[in-house]
Amino acid sequence: MSQGKPGAAKARPLSPHLQVWRWHITMWGSILNRATGVALYVGALILAGWAIALASGQDAYIAFTGMLGTPLGLLVMFGLTFSLYFHLAAGVRHLFWDAGKGFDPKLADLTGVAALGFAVVATLATWAIAFMTGAL
Amino acid sequence: MSDFRTPLSRARGLGSAKHGVSTWLFERVSSITLVPIVLWAVFSGLKLASADYQAARVWMQSPVNAVLTLLLIIVGIWHMHVGLRVVIEDYISKPLSRAALLLLNMFVCGLGGALAVFSILKVALSVGGLNGGAL
Numbered sequence: 001m002s003q004g005k006p007g008a009a010k011a012r013p014l015s016p017h018l019q020v021w022r023w024h025i026t027m028w029g030s031i032l033n034r035a036t037g038v039a040l041y042v043g044a045l046i047l048a049g050w051a052i053a054l055a056s057g058q059d060a061y062i063a064f065t066g067m068l069g070t071p072l073g074l075l076v077m078f079g080l081t082f083s084l085y086f087h088l089a090a091g092v093r094h095l096f097w098d099a100g101k102g103f104d105p106k107l108a109d110l111t112g113v114a115a116l117g118f119a120v121v122a123t124l125a126t127w128a129i130a131f132m133t134g135a136l
Numbered sequence: 137m138s139d140f141r142t143p144l145s146r147a148r149g150l151g152s153a154k155h156g157v158s159t160w161l162f163e164r165v166s167s168i169t170l171v172p173i174v175l176w177a178v179f180s181g182l183k184l185a186s187a188d189y190q191a192a193r194v195w196m197q198s199p200v201n202a203v204l205t206l207l208l209i210i211v212g213i214w215h216m217h218v219g220l221r222v223v224i225e226d227y228i229s230k231p232l233s234r235a236a237l238l239l240l241n242m243f244v245c246g247l248g249g250a251l252a253v254f255s256i257l258k259v260a261l262s263v264g265g266l267n268g269g270a271l
Contacts, residue, residue, distance in 0.1 A: 034223060037216070037219050037220075037223075038220065038223065040216065041216050041219075041220055044209075044212050044213055044216055044248070045244070045248050047208075047209065047212075047252070048209065048213075048248040048249070048251060048252035048255075051205070051209070051251075051252040051255040051256050051259075052251050052252065052255045054189075054192055054193065054196060054255060054259055055254075055255035055256075055258045055259050056255075058189045061189045061192065062189065081178075084174060084178065088170075088171065088174055088175075091167045091170075091171070092171065094167070095164065095167060095168065098164060126178060126182065129182055130182055130185055133182060133185075133186055134186050135182060135185030135186040136185075
């Protein structure tokens with residue numbers, strides 16, 4: 001930065017961005033991990049809201065759980081269930097990477113598909129159980 | 137010459153903030169901690185989804201449920217504070233917007249966490265009864 005012509009910094013090559021890459025599964029995994037993490041941020045605030053409602057009395061609790069039971073509330077909860085399972089699986093995947101394992105491209109693709117598959121199956125299973133136990 | 141510092145002072149002033157390792161470790165430790173807690177939370181959520189207000193209060197008055205819910209909130213909110221901090225630092229480069237968002241992240245996590253912890257303790261430590269302790 002200290003040497004060269006002024007403005008030279010602008011001409012330096014940039015890191016390849018979204019429009020340059022071909023979409024592939026590991027990229028989806030990375031983006032989805034961030035997106036679901038941000039979604040779970042909202043989920044944690046909903047959980048905090050639930051605890052506050054529980055401590056605030058019956059009326060507040062019924063109003064809060066009633067809100068979660070509306071079609072929009074259920075859609076949000078469904079999305080959060082998927083986010084939780086995907087972020088969980090992607091997190092475990094990251095822990096293996098931190099241990100230096102699973103970097104082989106084929107294996108990384110496979111674990112990416114596995115994380116996504118696990119999230120979809122576990123989400124559907126959870127909601128099937130919720131349906132059978134009369135929670136819906 | 138635009139820099140009057142000695143080479144030694146320059147070397148001391150630059151470089152890492154010296155706490156990267158603890159942040160990195162905390163991210164991993166909280167991830168590992170959250171794996172079993174989150175699975176328990178899904179199991180509990182399914183039970184609570186079909187429970188009414190009274191049943192939910194009784195549930196929260198069990199020591200195991202109260203403590204695990206507290207851990208879920210505390211470790212979870214800490215984890216997400218660190219996580220969103222990284223997202224903000226990655227995407228927001230304007231110093232003022234970045235500082236404002238980092239501060240907002242801290243306030244939301246701090247306020248949400250404190251309210252949730254107090255609420256859980258209030259229910260868990262209240263003496264049974266109808267509408268136990270609620271005004």
